[in-house]
Amino acid sequence: MSGNLATTGVFDVEAVRKDFPILQREMNGQPLCFLDTAASSQKPLPVLQAMDNYYRQHHANVHRGVYQLSQEATDMFEAARKAVQRFIGAREEHEVIFTRGTTESINLVASSFGSAFLKPGDEVLITWMEHHSNIVPWQLICERTGATLRVVPISDEGELDMDALGQYLQGPVKILALTHVSNTLGTINPIREIVKMAHQYGIPVLVDGAQAVPHSPVNVSELDVDFYAFSGHKMYGPTGIGILFGKTAWLEKMPPYHGGGEMISRVTFEKTTYNELPFKFEAGTPDIAGSVGLHAAIEYLQGIGLNNIAEHENELLKYGTELLREIPGLRLIGNASNKAGLLSFVVEGTHPYDIGTLLDKMGIAVRTGHHCTEPIMDRFGIPGTVRASFGMYTTKAELDRLAAGIKRAVKLLL
Amino acid sequence: MESINQIQDAIIEEFSFFGDWLEKYEYIIELGKDLPLIDEQYKTEDYLVRGCQSKVWLHANLEDGKVVFKADSDAVITKGIIALLIRVLSGHSPQEILDADLYFLDKIGLKEHLSPTRANGLVSMLKQMKLYALAFQKQLTGKNE
Numbered sequence: 001m002s003g004n005l006a007t008t009g010v011f012d013v014e015a016v017r018k019d020f021p022i023l024q025r026e027m028n029g030q031p032l033c034f035l036d037t038a039a040s041s042q043k044p045l046p047v048l049q050a051m052d053n054y055y056r057q058h059h060a061n062v063h064r065g066v067y068q069l070s071q072e073a074t075d076m077f078e079a080a081r082k083a084v085q086r087f088i089g090a091r092e093e094h095e096v097i098f099t100r101g102t103t104e105s106i107n108l109v110a111s112s113f114g115s116a117f118l119k120p121g122d123e124v125l126i127t128w129m130e131h132h133s134n135i136v137p138w139q140l141i142c143e144r145t146g147a148t149l150r151v152v153p154i155s156d157e158g159e160l161d162m163d164a165l166g167q168y169l170q171g172p173v174k175i176l177a178l179t180h181v182s183n184t185l186g187t188i189n190p191i192r193e194i195v196k197m198a199h200q201y202g203i204p205v206l207v208d209g210a211q212a213v214p215h216s217p218v219n220v221s222e223l224d225v226d227f228y229a230f231s232g233h234k235m236y237g238p239t240g241i242g243i244l245f246g247k248t249a250w251l252e253k254m255p256p257y258h259g260g261g262e263m264i265s266r267v268t269f270e271k272t273t274y275n276e277l278p279f280k281f282e283a284g285t286p287d288i289a290g291s292v293g294l295h296a297a298i299e300y301l302q303g304i305g306l307n308n309i310a311e312h313e314n315e316l317l318k319y320g321t322e323l324l325r326e327i328p329g330l331r332l333i334g335n336a337s338n339k340a341g342l343l344s345f346v347v348e349g350t351h352p353y354d355i356g357t358l359l360d361k362m363g364i365a366v367r368t369g370h371h372c373t374e375p376i377m378d379r380f381g382i383p384g385t386v387r388a389s390f391g392m393y394t395t396k397a398e399l400d401r402l403a404a405g406i407k408r409a410v411k412l413l414l
Numbered sequence: 415m416e417s418i419n420q421i422q423d424a425i426i427e428e429f430s431f432f433g434d435w436l437e438k439y440e441y442i443i444e445l446g447k448d449l450p451l452i453d454e455q456y457k458t459e460d461y462l463v464r465g466c467q468s469k470v471w472l473h474a475n476l477e478d479g480k481v482v483f484k485a486d487s488d489a490v491i492t493k494g495i496i497a498l499l500i501r502v503l504s505g506h507s508p509q510e511i512l513d514a515d516l517y518f519l520d521k522i523g524l525k526e527h528l529s530p531t532r533a534n535g536l537v538s539m540l541k542q543m544k545l546y547a548l549a550f551q552k553q554l555t556g557k558n559e
Contacts, residue, residue: 028435351489353468354443357527358491361435369467383488384467412436412443413490 011308017393019044019300030363033398038183038211038342038389039367041236043297050296051238051289062288063262063279073288080291081278087298088228089219090245094277097251098286101242102210103133105229106177108244108281109206110137112254113175120146122174125203127152127160127189128379129182132372134208138177147174154379158185158334165194169201176205180212184373184387185334186317186342188212195224204250210234214301214391215340216310220245232290236391237297241290244281251277258283309392313341316390316399323403329410333376333385342389344371347406350413352384358409359386364402418510421502422518429522438523439491446494452486463538468492470535474546480505481550483543487535495519495527495536503543508551512544 017023020042025032034042060070062077084096099105118124124138128151142149152168153161160178169176176198181188191207198205204226212218214235220228227250232241246254256263256274260283265273274280301309320343324330329348347355356368369384370377377384388402416424432438452461456473463470468489475482483504487493502518503511519525528536 351468351492353489354491358439361439383469412440 011304011312013312013393013395016304017395019046020393021045021048023393027363027365028361033362033364033401035388035390035394035398035402036365036367037214037391037394038234038387040233040239041214041391042393043238043293044236044300046300047237047293047296051293054289054292059288061285076295077286077288077291080295083295083298084243087302088213088243088245089221091221092248095245095248095251097244097246097278097281098291099229099242099244100240100287101231101233102208102229103137103242105227105242105244106134106206106208107137108257109227109229109246109254110141110177112257112281113204113250114138114141114145114147116254117174118142118145118147121172122147123168123171124149125152125168125171125173125176125178126150127165127178128154128375129158129160129185129187129373130177130179130375131183131208131210132374134177134179135375151375152178154185154187154376157336158182158187159336160187160189160194162190162193166197169198169203173198173201173203176203177208178205179208179210180218181209181215181340182334182373182376183211183342184344184371184376184385185336186339186344187334187336188338188340190338191223191225199224211340214309215306215313217306226250232294232297235294235297236300238287238290238293241287241294243294248277251281256280256283260284262286304392312392313390313394316394316396317341317343319396320388320390320399320402323399324406327403327406327410330406333380333382341391341394342387344385344387346382346385347410350410352386354413355386355406355409358412359402359405362401362405362408364405366402415505418502418506418514422516422521425498425502425518426521442494442498442524443490444494445497446487446490446492449493449497452484456484457486463535463542468535470496470539472539472542472546474543474550476508476550476553479507479554481508481511481547483546485539492527492536495524496539498524499536499540499543508547508554511547512551516540 022042058072058076060073062074081093081096085093090096124142124147126138138149150168152165155161180191195205206227207225209218209228209230213230226247228245230243233239263275263280263283265275324343331346333344352368356366359366367387371387452471452473457471461471461473463472468487470487472485483500485496487496519528
């Protein structure tokens with residue numbers, strides 16, 4: 001088991017791999033080479049066991065029952081919240097809101113913040129490297145409120161144009177929403193610096209942290225972000241649960257997002273008063289098992305050490321970048337100087353779909369297409385990319401297989 | 415002219431000679447490369463069947479009561495599979511196309527390419543082929559009345 005890693009401080013990828021049962025599988029007669037962790041990570045045993053144990057021993061609805069079992073489930077759910085709070089360095093427990101994932105977290109803010117604070121003439125600022133889930137919710141609220149959506153451009157290397165950002169921030173901007181790490185380019189944005197710039201104008205910042213949280217330590221208080229959204233399933237936890245961190249001052253000013261049970265204080269047909277934070281934003285029965293799984297994932301990540309993971313993935317990035325650069329005709333999309341563990345590329349004369357299909361036949365799972373970032377594809381004038389993304393369990397041998405696989409696929413295709 | 419099912423059976427037999435995925439895909443890629451499937455004039459937005467990943471263009475004509483399909487794609491594997499679909503469906507009457515049960519893709523192990531989640535445009539293309547057949551069928555029965 002991986003427990004020894006925390007104590008020895010030595011990162012051993014082979015030991016880590018033993019914790020992930022799915023990595024033992026074969027695909028098309030080859031050992032599975034899973035290089036799509038940016039889309040969703042695999043799950044270690046402690047996460048699976050925690051969720052199984054929850055359903056076997058402790059399940060009941062939360063925050064309602066007077067009976068022992070409901071209290072146990074409630075305690076586990078709230079312990080998960082506390083674990084998230086500590087994990088991201090939030091000041092208050094009630095600043096951690098459980099959602100279904102990053103997408104819902106962003107929709108919550110766009111809808112709730114937007115309906116309270118946006119009016120015609122106002123601007124919402126996003127960037128060119130956003131995932132569709134950090135574009136469309138803002139388009140929807142802009143349509144509803146008459147606000148305007150503006151987009152900060154990126155360079156050919158895939159880095160944010162900081163000068164343009166500085167200029168755009170001088171407009172009538174009510175909120176800036178941007179990604180911490182680009183899921184397509186791998187670019188790591190300098191969030192602390194950007195937040196400082198925005199706060200000079202009193203502009204709150206929402207950060208899409210889906211690709212950041214699983215790969216390096218994140219502290220929302222140090223970053224001073226106003227909102228931070230991320231998903232359980234990308235950080236080795238279960239699907240269906242995510243987090244919205246929000247500063248108390250903002251969350252208190254925002255109206256509820258969904259109505260229902262749990263989020264109310266008192267209901268009459270004339271008037272309903274809302275529950276306090278965080279429950280105001282958590283209508284209905286939450287994903288209790290998901291929270292338990294997420295808690296286990298956090299403990300697992302902490303056991304391995306996020307610094308160890310970041311170091312391992314950086315090494316893979318260097319190694320993989322060199323390997324891929326040697327392949328004739330291959331062009332990496334996204335060459336930011338500060339980059340996370342993924343490689344997006346196209347090969348001259350081939351379509352990403354064809355490369356991905358052939359790699360699959362060799363047991364190598366990569367993502368192909370626009371990765372829900374069509375504006376980036378348009379920006380670079382390509383139909384899509386092949387993307388190989390890493391996790392803590394990715395090995396150099398797998399990147400060797402990737403490089404060999406690409407060469408073989410290209411040979412077949414050209 | 416062979417029936418749709420006779421052509422499907424012939425393809426299934428051809429594919430049974432391939433030893434592994436590599437030979438199979440080499441063949442599909444060759445089909446994709448070899449066939450100039452559609453006139454450039456039809457490679458426009460009007461004839462585009464939008465997949466999420468690869469683009470497919472489809473055009474159909476009615477000639478002597480038979481539907482003639484022409485299609486193309488920007489991805490060569492998709493194009494190879496299109497070549498097979500055209501070999502099966504093109505040149506048959508609208509009614510035959512509407513009644514066609516395409517079992518060959520499953521039998522030759524390419525069914526995965528028709529899964530909606532592949533987003534390669536093939537599912538939409540097949541649907542569009544049937545829609546063309548339906549439209550031509552209405553044209554024909556309209557004339558007979």
